Amino acid sequence: MNILVCITHVPDTTSRIAFTENNTKFDKNGVQFIIGPYDDYALARAVELKEANGGKVTVLNVGEAETEPTLRKALAIGADEAIRVNAFPSDSYFVAKQIADVAKQGEYDLILMGRESIDFNGGMVHGMVGEMLGLPSFSPVMVLEMEGNTAKITREIEGGKEKLEVNLPFVAGCQEPIAEWKIPNMRGIMSARTKPLNVVEPTDNTKLTEIAQYELPAPKGAVKMIDADNVEELVNLLKNEAKVI
Amino acid sequence: MSVLVFIETEDGKIKKSSREAISYGAAIGEVTAIALGSVSNEELASAGVNGATKVLHAADEKLNAGLIQPYTEVIAKAFESTGAEVLVTAKSSLADAVVGRVSVKLGAALASNVSELPKTDSGFVVKQSIYTGKAFVNTTLTTDKKILAIKKNAIELKTDGAAASVEAFDVALDDALFGAKITSSEKAEGDVLLPEADIVVSGGRGLKGPENWGIIEDLAKTLGAATGCSKPVSDMDWRPHHEHVGQTGVKVSPSLYIAVGISGAIQHLAGVNSSKYIVVINKDEEAPFFKAADYGIVGDAFEVLPKLNEALKKALA
Numbered sequence: 001m002n003i004l005v006c007i008t009h010v011p012d013t014t015s016r017i018a019f020t021e022n023n024t025k026f027d028k029n030g031v032q033f034i035i036g037p038y039d040d041y042a043l044a045r046a047v048e049l050k051e052a053n054g055g056k057v058t059v060l061n062v063g064e065a066e067t068e069p070t071l072r073k074a075l076a077i078g079a080d081e082a083i084r085v086n087a088f089p090s091d092s093y094f095v096a097k098q099i100a101d102v103a104k105q106g107e108y109d110l111i112l113m114g115r116e117s118i119d120f121n122g123g124m125v126h127g128m129v130g131e132m133l134g135l136p137s138f139s140p141v142m143v144l145e146m147e148g149n150t151a152k153i154t155r156e157i158e159g160g161k162e163k164l165e166v167n168l169p170f171v172a173g174c175q176e177p178i179a180e181w182k183i184p185n186m187r188g189i190m191s192a193r194t195k196p197l198n199v200v201e202p203t204d205n206t207k208l209t210e211i212a213q214y215e216l217p218a219p220k221g222a223v224k225m226i227d228a229d230n231v232e233e234l235v236n237l238l239k240n241e242a243k244v245i
Numbered sequence: 246m247s248v249l250v251f252i253e254t255e256d257g258k259i260k261k262s263s264r265e266a267i268s269y270g271a272a273i274g275e276v277t278a279i280a281l282g283s284v285s286n287e288e289l290a291s292a293g294v295n296g297a298t299k300v301l302h303a304a305d306e307k308l309n310a311g312l313i314q315p316y317t318e319v320i321a322k323a324f325e326s327t328g329a330e331v332l333v334t335a336k337s338s339l340a341d342a343v344v345g346r347v348s349v350k351l352g353a354a355l356a357s358n359v360s361e362l363p364k365t366d367s368g369f370v371v372k373q374s375i376y377t378g379k380a381f382v383n384t385t386l387t388t389d390k391k392i393l394a395i396k397k398n399a400i401e402l403k404t405d406g407a408a409a410s411v412e413a414f415d416v417a418l419d420d421a422l423f424g425a426k427i428t429s430s431e432k433a434e435g436d437v438l439l440p441e442a443d444i445v446v447s448g449g450r451g452l453k454g455p456e457n458w459g460i461i462e463d464l465a466k467t468l469g470a471a472t473g474c475s476k477p478v479s480d481m482d483w484r485p486h487h488e489h490v491g492q493t494g495v496k497v498s499p500s501l502y503i504a505v506g507i508s509g510a511i512q513h514l515a516g517v518n519s520s521k522y523i524v525v526i527n528k529d530e531e532a533p534f535f536k537a538a539d540y541g542i543v544g545d546a547f548e549v550l551p552k553l554n555e556a557l558k559k560a561l562a
Contacts, residue, residue, distance in 0.1 A: 013492050014511045017379040037493055120375050122357040127345025136314060136425050139342045156487055158338050158440050160432035166425040176493055208354035208388050212370055215381040223535050228544030231553040235560045237540055242522045244501040
């Protein structure tokens with residue numbers, strides 16, 4: 001199987017979020033960047049499918065040079081080669097177009113990515129890529145098993161799940177428990193240094209949105225502690241102060 | 246401005262989040278809604294209460310299951326035939342899968358997790374929740390056609406409209422769009438849907454085992470709430486994955502979130518930080534969740550919850 005895995009390069013989930021330049025730029029100071037957690041599940045499943053069925057895993061990121069360590073980590077986890085589209089990923093349509101154009105250059109059986117990035121949380125790119133390529137797309141996918149050319153997938157729906165069968169090729173936005181995250185071992189880290197990482201320029205600069213300004217939410221007030229023997233006080237506060245019951 | 250709203254239904258009823266989307270649409274223009282699959286005319290007409298003037302109904306039974314490509318086709322056709330400028334939908338599991346495709350089909354800019362009405366004094370600017378609720382971004386949509394996916398529980402429901410007219414909307418659907426076959430579907434019956442819920446009661450490892458979930462369910466029942474859980478609880482299969490609240494699970498934005506026996510790891514907080522009020526009940530007074538809470542009780546869940554349930558029953562009687 002020839003699998004394309006699209007990954008994001010995003011702040012670690014524990015990062016403090018702040019902005020600079022009059023709230024127009026993300027403040028990277030002191031922030032550690034990681035493979036998007038959902039993308040990491042997609043990558044782990046792709047590596048498992050390759051190990052079971054043979055083939056190749058190509059990992060793709062749309063980002064500037066600073067994302068290369070993240071791509072190298074994906075190679076250490078088990079991807080065979082990496083592609084970086086050299087551009088800042090400022091708009092979901094723009095990112096989807098770069099992915100679709102890379103996908104057209106290869107014969108991919110499967111295009112996997114996370115259900116959403118954890119920076120912008122849009123969850124839209126998998127659908128856009130599917131439509132651009134004229135392929136089916138599914139999200140959020142929590143199980144993906146292959147039987148010959150047919151995939152059996154489980155998609156989470158609100159309050160439950162549904163099972164589907166579909167033939168390759170298609171696009172899937174993944175989430176747990178599709179696979180366990182893989183931690184790179186020493187051999188993987190060593191071999192990642194020599195695996196190919198190709199940089200290509202964007203094919204199309206169309207963007208449909210522009211970022212005007214970021215904002216932080218208002219700070220939370222102090223917690224009111226209530227004695228465990230006085231739950232009536234909590235009920236009173238919920239009813240008369242918060243007015244939520 | 247002409248607005249099309251995509252209505253999702255659940256057990257034959259319009260979802261609350263879709264009613265919020267209609268209310269949002271009505272605040273910015275004249276709303277035509279589109280509903281797919283089997284649902285009664287009476288239910289569809291009730292979209293008028295929230296501000297829809299007209300509801301288009303693509304009643305084909307093949308659309309009863311939320312199939313992504315056929316839905317894309319019908320919604321895009323409805324957008325074009327109504328001459329709409331903006332498509333509004335709730336942000337949901339289904340809408341996430343569909344609207345990216347619609348956006349490409351129509352060449353429409355798309356903004357997700359929209360939490361406020363647009364500002365239109367210079368361009369069309371919407372506020373989106375990002376970094377899993379830790380920040381917002383104001384985004385300008387630069388195309389004539391636009392798509393907005395609205396964050397749940399962020400928009401006040403309009404409830405004073407008159408009944409909407411309902412019209413059949415038939416779209417010829419190519420068999421090629423039905424390439425994916427749904428083989429089975431499982432859904433919790435009769436429960437309040439977690440992402441839609443106005444009140445959520447969540448349990449963590451502090452409850453010691455799945456056999457103890459009765460006190461969570463009792464409290465949820467009293468409040469008409471949905472039940473949720475922390476990641477370890479879903480990882481250990483005490484509760485199903487669709488109840489897992491957090492960074493890699495469901496993100497909720499209820500009016501009230503009650504966390505019981507959950508320490509408050511940052512990944513859990515990421516799933517709940519859009520809640521209007523948070524109550525934390527934990528026997529460890531050092532639990533980090535208290536810092537993110539509005540109200541806190543240090544105590545044993547097995548003692549506090551039954552007492553709280555009784556007090557709530559009395560207050561709500």
